[in-house]
Amino acid sequence: MKVFQNRVDAGRALGQRLHVLLGGGGDLVVLALPRGGVPVGFEVARMLGVPLDVFAVRKLGTPGHEELAMGAIATGGVAVLNAGVVRRLGIPEAAIAAAVEREARELARRDQLFRDGRPPARVEGRTVILVDDGLATGSTMRAALRALRQQGPARIVVGVPVGAPETCASLQGEADAVVCLYTPEPFFAVGQWYEDFTQTTDDEVRELLARAAHGDGAVQEAL
Template sequence: MIFVDRNDAGKKLCENLEKFKKEDVIVLAVPRGGLEVAYDPIKSFNFEWDLIIPRKIGAPHNKEIAIGAVSADGSYFLDDHYVNMLGVSQAYIELEISEQIKEIHRRMREYRGSDTFPKVEGKTVIIIDDGIATGFTILAALKAVKKQGASKTVLAVPVGPKDMIEKFKKFVDEIICLHIPDEFYAVGAYYMNFEQVTDEEVFRMMNELRR
């Protein structure tokens, strides 16, 4: 399955999310791409919504290599294999987590006007992104919403690798993934148009959803 763009992926996700419209739902979109995917489900079913902004924890000598991820409330996930293989110290991990939390809060204030964590207690929380690769940031987000009292967690993505989808089943109450290829390359490989979503587009979508 190839999606035209994130908007097309969101429209296709709607068919699988309609069943939640009678529940007390909050959709948490992972910006920037996840908000474009979440746009149609939010509009179609009048879901409450907000943003969740996890950040990867980068390796000491190459920040592009993720050894884990952290969410706004300090909930984090580490890949022990990478941590041990690279000999990453606890002091470095704590410093990197602190730096990434500062950046998360900065982005939350920029996008939302507030760095308070979304109100998820007692709700069905549907986390939407444009796809899964390593899954680290989504795992950190899931840990956070459970810690904050979500009654049910649902992960909804257009595409993800088979091994990660299987792994996620033990972390969420339900997972919705439209395309699980036998050989996964990169999230963008399953979109005809996978241009980066700009901040201006994020603000435009947020303003439209607030109307």
């Protein structure tokens, strides 16, 4: 059974829930994980009337099986490893270091590309809503959480339309609050709960961030 038509539909549903829980405006800011989290985050930010920015994170693919995450790296140089995957597959430290170096370069490139010269959103002392289009293993979100903590936000709220039940539960210990609209079982992949899960492009991310920065709809506060 599909739950959402697309990421826009999912973002609006998530925005409605977060508006009930958090209200809008004030010290809130939405940080979306690129690329798929940005269309979701854009709708959340519109509904809450708060700023939108990206928080760049890159998956660390397992050598020879890149689709399997052995961890993730986030802005600020924070790397989170999936110890179970690393141990089970016997991944050597040299391979991990090479993956971290490679993805760090790509992360820096995308960070510059997406913002078009705009400075990062101010997060110190604010409530940050960290948004993605879904949670599977949680490696990417966990890396983002730990990196974001270093910037001194008052609270971090993780918000996703759909997630694996065990992953949403495990993040409760790292975030101040976790909002997963749907936690279906069995859970195989995020995309199975969307009618349209077409990959979000870099150009789409740049367009949405530019629209948010220029006050599109309810997104009116400057970063």
